[in-house]
Amino acid sequence: MKERKVKNVFMDGAISSQFIGESIAKHQSKTTIGAHNIFLGQVRADEVDGKQISAIDYTAHQEMANAKFFEIRETTFEKFNLTCMHIYHSLGEVKTGEICLFVFVSSPRRKEVFKALEYIVEEIKAKVPIFGKELFEDESHQWKVNS
Amino acid sequence: MNLKIKYFGVLAEITNCSEETIAYTKGSVSDVLMLLFEKYPTLKETDFQVAQDLEIVSKDTLLLESEIALLPPFSGG
Numbered sequence: 173m174k175e176r177k178v179k180n181v182f183m184d185g186a187i188s189s190q191f192i193g194e195s196i197a198k199h200q201s202k203t204t205i206g207a208h209n210i211f212l213g214q215v216r217a218d219e220v221d222g223k224q225i226s227a228i229d230y231t232a233h234q235e236m237a238n239a240k241f242f243e244i245r246e247t248t249f250e251k252f253n254l255t256c257m258h259i260y261h262s263l264g265e266v267k268t269g270e271i272c273l274f275v276f277v278s279s280p281r282r283k284e285v286f287k288a289l290e291y292i293v294e295e296i297k298a299k300v301p302i303f304g305k306e307l308f309e310d311e312s313h314q315w316k317v318n319s
Numbered sequence: 320m321n322l323k324i325k326y327f328g329v330l331a332e333i334t335n336c337s338e339e340t341i342a343y344t345k346g347s348v349s350d351v352l353m354l355l356f357e358k359y360p361t362l363k364e365t366d367f368q369v370a371q372d373l374e375i376v377s378k379d380t381l382l383l384e385s386e387i388a389l390l391p392p393f394s395g396g
Contacts, residue, residue: 213396230395231327231328232327232395233325233327233370233388233390235373236370236373236388237395239373261395261396272396273395273396293396296395296396297393297395297396298393299393300393300395301327301370301388301390301393301395302393302394302395302396303327303328303329303391303393303394303395304394304395305328315328315329315391315394316394317392317394318392318393318394318395318396
């Protein structure tokens with residue numbers, strides 16, 4: 173049975189490699205799975221007018237965002253033959269080089285996970301009300317725009 | 320009637336608050352925006368969408384709920 177409840181996708185701060193590793197390990201008992209695919213969004217140290225970004229502070233319309241994540245999840249299960257899907261996004265400050273988005277899909281076969289993962293990430297960028305404040309080393313900031 | 324308005328991202332900076340309640344008479348989203356543009360002129364030049372009941376709505380949508388959210392461009396991931 174697929175889960176039909178709206179879940180909280182948000183985590184405080186960066187998503188640790190330990191958390192990601194444990195998520196992978198938890199799937200060892202699901203032996204119908206033959207392929208996993210993982211997307212990790214990492215905070216980039218962009219340079220703007222000679223200043224470097226040191227972190228992104230994420231905020232969101234959390235209730236709407238979780239509802240949108242749920243919709244994306246449901247649509248993805250309808251479109252692709254997936255065994256399971258996990259999405260986590262950071263809230264609050266995430267430093268450059270740290271992970272802010274973790275999407276993990278699993279299927280019996282590889283082709284489905286390649287297509288599904290790209291679909292999910294693009295949907296998140298377009299439809300989920302999350303806002304990134306890019307913080308510079310000198311404590312000034314600008315608002316992130318997705319390209 | 321009272322309407323709660325939530326502001327996110329750069330919009331919360333412009334209005335200097337994350338939410339406020341305003342008195343309004345029944346109308347559409349654009350009626351409320353007219354009031355807000357008077358109060359916060361910078362808002363007029365800022366790109367944003369309006370959500371009611373957790374869905375993006377157009378400017379001529381009638382206000383049915385007692386709460387709306389003003390959302391700047393999304394930048395998750």
